[in-house]
Amino acid sequence: xxxxxxxxxxxxxxxxxxxxxxxxxxxxxxxxxxxxxxxxxxxxxxxxxxxxxxxxxxxxxxxxxxxxxxxxxxxxxxxxxxxxxxxxxxxxxxxxxxxxxxxxxxxxxxxxxxxxxxxxxxxxxxxxxxxxxxxxxxxxxxxxxxxxxxxxxxxxxxxxxxxxx
Numbered sequence: 001x002x003x004x005x006x007x008x009x010x011x012x013x014x015x016x017x018x019x020x021x022x023x024x025x026x027x028x029x030x031x032x033x034x035x036x037x038x039x040x041x042x043x044x045x046x047x048x049x050x051x052x053x054x055x056x057x058x059x060x061x062x063x064x065x066x067x068x069x070x071x072x073x074x075x076x077x078x079x080x081x082x083x084x085x086x087x088x089x090x091x092x093x094x095x096x097x098x099x100x101x102x103x104x105x106x107x108x109x110x111x112x113x114x115x116x117x118x119x120x121x122x123x124x125x126x127x128x129x130x131x132x133x134x135x136x137x138x139x140x141x142x143x144x145x146x147x148x149x150x151x152x153x154x155x156x157x158x159x160x161x162x163x164x165x
Contacts, residue, residue: 016066017134024132025058028142036150044100047157052164053078054157056149057100061129069132073118073145074101075153077160082112114160121152 022042030041038045038056047054054077061070078098086108087094098104103115119128128148130141 015135017064017069017132018066020134020136020138021060021069021071021132024138024142028139029146032142032146033149036154038149047154049161051080052161053080053083053098054161055098055100056153056157059101067134070129071132072127072129073149073153074103074115075118075156075160076100076104076113076115077157077164078104078108078113079164082108111164114164116156118148118153118156121156122148 025042030045033040033045033056037047039048040046040056043058043060045056047056055075057074057076059072059074064070076098083094083098087096093107104113105115117127119126122128130145132138132141
């Protein structure tokens with residue numbers, strides 16, 4: 001796994017946490033996620049499926065600043081046909097595809113939509129956030145996040161998809 005922090009460090013010795021987070025996603029996490037079958041970039045990845053939108057979203061904290069970025073992972077599954085119908089009926093509310101970091105549960109029946117934070121599936125079941133600090137390496141965080149997605153996130157998405165078929 002490449003180290004996005006090292007690549008940035010060669011060009012600019014003062015790296016903000018926001019820059020480190022963005023580079024970690026692009027250089028370290030995205031290639032690993034594509035290797036395990038996900039499509040996407042930036043903060044949104046999709047498990048390709050003809051019947052479902054199965055999404056993983058990287059949600060940043062609202063309290064982030066240039067020195068620290070905290071983030072968690074959101075998982076969601078909804079039927080493509082159901083979502084397309086909602087989008088057709090109300091395109092102002094429902095985008096062409098669901099937003100990975102929005103919990104639509106208050107607007108959509110549970111039988112048609114599922115949303116959860118990754119921490120629910122980790123040992124202990126607690127809400128889990130990772131932190132990136134300015135001018136610190138991100139390779140260990142990137143490796144942990146990709147491991148968690150591989151071992152817990154993908155199985156959770158697949159299980160939910162099979163339950164609603």
